[in-house]
Amino acid sequence: MKTTDNILIIDLEATCWNDRPPRGQESEIIEIGVCIMDAKTGKISQNEGILVKPQFSKVSPFCTELTSITQQMLDDEGVLLEDALDILRAEYDSEDLTWASYGNYDLNMLQNQARRFNVDYPLSDDHINVKTLFGELHPTVRKSVGMARALGELNLKLEGTHHRGVDDAKNIAKILHWCLQR
Numbered sequence: 001m002k003t004t005d006n007i008l009i010i011d012l013e014a015t016c017w018n019d020r021p022p023r024g025q026e027s028e029i030i031e032i033g034v035c036i037m038d039a040k041t042g043k044i045s046q047n048e049g050i051l052v053k054p055q056f057s058k059v060s061p062f063c064t065e066l067t068s069i070t071q072q073m074l075d076d077e078g079v080l081l082e083d084a085l086d087i088l089r090a091e092y093d094s095e096d097l098t099w100a101s102y103g104n105y106d107l108n109m110l111q112n113q114a115r116r117f118n119v120d121y122p123l124s125d126d127h128i129n130v131k132t133l134f135g136e137l138h139p140t141v142r143k144s145v146g147m148a149r150a151l152g153e154l155n156l157k158l159e160g161t162h163h164r165g166v167d168d169a170k171n172i173a174k175i176l177h178w179c180l181q182r
Helices: 061-067 071-077 081-092 105-116 130-137 147-153 165-180
Strands: 006-014 029-038 044-051 098-101 127-129
Touching: 006 105, 006 165, 029 061, 029 081, 029 105, 029 165, 044 071, 044 081, 044 165, 098 105, 098 165, 127 130, 130 147, 130 165, 147 165
Parallel strands: 006 098, 098 127
Antiparallel strands: 006 029, 029 044
16 A cells, blocks of 8 residues: 555544434534644644534434534534535645545545535545554554554553544544554
């Protein structure tokens, strides 16, 4: 796989429920957490959370408890998915950079949402699954573990709010940098 000097880290948050979605609602992206990581130094730049207005769903109390994202935040500050993906292209060079996420959820969700809303997929084909890579490289874990546990195994602190894309992207970058040094 081609790995660019800078790697785009993405962590998505989506509408979710404690049980099945209410009738007519579905899981939709509500935040694209993003940062750029220098592959050599691990330095993180351009970190932000792009809030996305869901088209068919509302943020449940369960989702707010998990992510800290409220429906009001999305109503006030959110953009349409198509505009969020344009931001990735314009401000993050997303079609040209190798990108990474923790697991394949983000890859699959972005592909599905791009198809669902009939918008162009914004990312390159060069994707690093940090969860799998960490499991392959860690000397004692040797299996898939959650992001918080992976940080703990590396004696790194989980910074920010877990399940906020803006914060989790930076935490994923720390794990990826450890992997790239191996």
